Amino acid sequence: VAKPRTKDYGRLAVLTQWRTEPRILFSLPRDAFTPKPKVASAVVAFAPRDRPEPPCDVSTLERVTAAAFGQRRKMLRASLRQITPDAEGLLEALGLDPKARAEELEIGDFCRIANALEAQKNELA
Known part of the structure; x- marks a missing residue:
């Protein structure tokens, strides 16, 4: 779900946002995992697009x-x-x-x- 001109924006963001409409459903605290990770986690839903826009190969x-x-x-x-x-x-x-x-x-x-x-x-x- 990362946007352009942010440090998180990368290849995965471009390809997934072209083919789907991703949205964050909810975040998970670091304490939910063992061992506790250094990064935050989230559950993301991906709704497929009927036709990716703009069209390309x-x-x-x-x-x-x-x-x-x-x-x-x-x-x-x-x-x-x-x-x-x-x-x-x-x-x-x-x-x-x-x-x-x-x-x-x-x-x-x-x-x-x-x-x-x-x-x-x-x-x-």
């Missing part, structure tokens, strides 16, 4: 988020180079800042990147 979205969040502190132009040679040009063409970091993007931005990569792939085929 799930495998391409997974590749994009893996590359973007795999090197979290790197700028997108560097982290996306592993899946496209002109990451900076692709991001600029989409109106995205190549110097941004993955946690700054909205879910729709990741879908736009995935769709642009799919379009590139289809042009080469």
Whole structure:
């Protein structure tokens, strides 16, 4: 349920929020576990979406988020180079800042990147 521009926002948040509508049902105190963990816990419900929006290819979205969040502190132009040679040009063409970091993007931005990569792939085929 993490939101963009927060430290908890990552690949799991992007992929689950794209496919589902997650919501926290309730929190569990640390004392509920033995041994007592260092982190708080919560029970989360995931309601599947009929159609994830915006539409994109799930495998391409997974590749994009893996590359973007795999090197979290790197700028997108560097982290996306592993899946496209002109990451900076692709991001600029989409109106995205190549110097941004993955946690700054909205879910729709990741879908736009995935769709642009799919379009590139289809042009080469």
